[in-house]
Amino acid sequence: MIKQLKSFWEWVKIEPENLPEKVIWYYMVGIYGLYFLGAQHLLAPAIAWGMALYLIKKLWEQNEETPEAEKIRIPVGVWVWIICMLMMQVALVGSHIDFDMGMPRIVRSTINFFMRTWAMFALFPLMGCLKIRPKLIYRAACILAIQSIIFIIIGLIASEVLPRGLLYLSPLQKLGGVGAEYYNVFLYAIDGETGKLRLYLFTPWAPALGLVGNIYLFLTMQEPNKKLRWLGMLGSAAMVWGSDSRLGILCLISLPIIRWFLANFFKPFVQVSAGVSSVFAGMFGIQILTWYKDFRAQFDGQRAGSSRVREVLGQIAVYRWSTDAPIWGHGLLEPKGPPVVTNKPIGSHHTWFGLLFANGIVGFFAFAIPIAWSFIEFFIKAQRHDTAKVALGLILVLFMFSFAENLEALIYIFWPALVMMGIAFNEKLFA
Numbered sequence: 001m002i003k004q005l006k007s008f009w010e011w012v013k014i015e016p017e018n019l020p021e022k023v024i025w026y027y028m029v030g031i032y033g034l035y036f037l038g039a040q041h042l043l044a045p046a047i048a049w050g051m052a053l054y055l056i057k058k059l060w061e062q063n064e065e066t067p068e069a070e071k072i073r074i075p076v077g078v079w080v081w082i083i084c085m086l087m088m089q090v091a092l093v094g095s096h097i098d099f100d101m102g103m104p105r106i107v108r109s110t111i112n113f114f115m116r117t118w119a120m121f122a123l124f125p126l127m128g129c130l131k132i133r134p135k136l137i138y139r140a141a142c143i144l145a146i147q148s149i150i151f152i153i154i155g156l157i158a159s160e161v162l163p164r165g166l167l168y169l170s171p172l173q174k175l176g177g178v179g180a181e182y183y184n185v186f187l188y189a190i191d192g193e194t195g196k197l198r199l200y201l202f203t204p205w206a207p208a209l210g211l212v213g214n215i216y217l218f219l220t221m222q223e224p225n226k227k228l229r230w231l232g233m234l235g236s237a238a239m240v241w242g243s244d245s246r247l248g249i250l251c252l253i254s255l256p257i258i259r260w261f262l263a264n265f266f267k268p269f270v271q272v273s274a275g276v277s278s279v280f281a282g283m284f285g286i287q288i289l290t291w292y293k294d295f296r297a298q299f300d301g302q303r304a305g306s307s308r309v310r311e312v313l314g315q316i317a318v319y320r321w322s323t324d325a326p327i328w329g330h331g332l333l334e335p336k337g338p339p340v341v342t343n344k345p346i347g348s349h350h351t352w353f354g355l356l357f358a359n360g361i362v363g364f365f366a367f368a369i370p371i372a373w374s375f376i377e378f379f380i381k382a383q384r385h386d387t388a389k390v391a392l393g394l395i396l397v398l399f400m401f402s403f404a405e406n407l408e409a410l411i412y413i414f415w416p417a418l419v420m421m422g423i424a425f426n427e428k429l430f431a
Contacts, residue, residue: 012228014139019054020130023047028140028416032147035202038170038183044412045116048123055130070131077425078125080373085122087366089114091359095331109331113358117408121370124415128422134222134387137416141219142228145235151201152238155187159197165189181205191244193305199242208410210248211401213239214255215417218393221256222386247404251397259393263382310349310404313341317353320346321360329360333406351402371399374421381427391424 016022027034027047034040058072092114096106159165165188173183186200198206213236220232240248316337321329333354334346347357355364374395381388394417398407411418 012139012143014133014136016136017133018131020051020127020132021136023051024132024416024419025136025140028137029143029147031144031202032151036185038172038185040202041116041182041412042172042175044415045120048120048127048415049115051127051130052123055126058130072129072131073426074126074129075425077370077373077377078122078129078422081125081370082122084366084370085118088118088359088363091328091363091366092331094328094362095325095358095360098325098328099331101331113332117411120411120415121367121408121418124411124418125422125425128419128424129426132419132423134390134420134423135224137420138219138223139225139228141216141416142223142225142232142235145216145220145232145239146228147235148201148239149231149235151187152199152235152242155199155201155242156197159188159190165200194244196244198244199239201239201242203413204410206243207245207248207401207405208413209243210240210245210251211397211405211410212414213237213243214248214251214397214401215394215414217252217256218259218390218397219416219420221393222390247401251400255393255396255400259389259396262379262392263389265379266383309341309344313337313344313346313349314353316341317347317350317357321353321356325360327360327362329356329358329363331358333358348406349404351405351407354406371395371402375399377429378421378424381424381429385424385427387420387427388424391421394420 014025016025027043031040034043055072062071089110092109093106096102096109101109155165165186167185167187169180170183170185173180181204184204188197188199189206190196191198191206199209200206201209203209203212216239217233217236220229220236223229223232237252240252320334324330330347333348334357337344337346347354351367352364355367359366375392378388378392378395382392398414398417401407
């Protein structure tokens with residue numbers, strides 16, 4: 001058995017060529033080990049800041065004698081993320097000053113709610129400016145997806161014996177910084193509303209697995225080895241399906257089609273098809289609208305309680321933002337909401353409402369601008385570059401899940417997608 005595993009590893013592995021590739025490769029193929037240690041959300045920020053310092057060092061050493069292929073450049077798209085995330089920090093400081101929280105609280109919030117979350121939206125695309133081969137990320141994604149198939153089987157078997165999916169609480173919880181849910185080690189849980197089994201695997205909750213499953217689907221689709229590609233796609237789809245995330249399953253079905261349409265937007269066949277579809281949409285507009293309303297009602301009705309809580313959370317967040325702190329926000333999510341939202345934090349379960357509540361209109365646009373920029377740039381580049389097609393799919397996943405999750409809280413599980421975006425930013429527009 002051990003001999004077969006070693007043979008398989010020799011077949012699938014790609015030897016990293018430099019430090020950034022080693023960091024990405026060993027992190028991604030070792031995610032389950034990190035998860036069982038409870039170390040993922042501690043290591044991800046360390047990688048982000050460490051690689052930023054490494055990049056600065058490489059830039060400092062760069063001179064006219066440096067070969068063109070080895071030179072590092074920071075493209076406009078990455079600068080947009082850097083500048084906008086600095087504005088996010090300005091919003092955080094402004095809100096804390098607004099509510100007289102004091103300098104010690106500003107420092108703690110900067111560490112916990114900027115350096116560990118929002119800053120990584122700039123740092124990981126910046127890491128993508130280093131010499132990292134996309135094929136290494138694709139192969140690592142396939143290996144992780146194959147590992148996930150094994151753990152899905154283990155989880156399904158274990159659920160028949162152990163209905164409570166919590167295995168243990170990582171001893172690293174003593175380090176603090178975030179809530180206990182980030183140190184809990186689950187493989188699965190039983191949904192309290194529907195009674196269904198929902199897989200967690202290496203994520204803190206089931207919908208987060210739906211998010212990363214869709215992320216890894218777009219990464220594994222680019223693997224050149226056919227067998228590994230199909231195994232990787234199967235594992236990614238199984239993650240989404242096992243999470244029982246409504247949005248995750250919707251994205252799994254729709255986003256590959258949408259990505260294909262956008263990446264081929266200027267081809268005559270696609271434009272003619274779009275024109276014909278527009279005609280039919282105009283002819284059957286009322287029926288389509290009725291179908292959408294029925295679909296939305298069925299979508300919400302699958303977990304009516306969850307949908308109601310999310311809706312009320314959004315209403316409260318927007319009301320409190322508009323009346324209390326429209327410019328800078330409240331600085332932090334409110335830890336405990338009223339009983340009507342089952343005490344869920346105000347500003348949670350929705351990136352945009354969370355931004356308005358915690359960071360105000362300044363924070364809202366500090367995230368909206370780079371998201372819009374990324375989509376436009378990847379849309380244009382995707383007409384020519386395969387790497388940009390991947391990045392286009394990734395930004396679509398993040399945008400869709402921004403309406404159901406606080407993305408900044410989950411960045412530690414999907415950061416390879418941001419590195420991939422950085423690589424796509426580095427591609428020339430018309431090369």
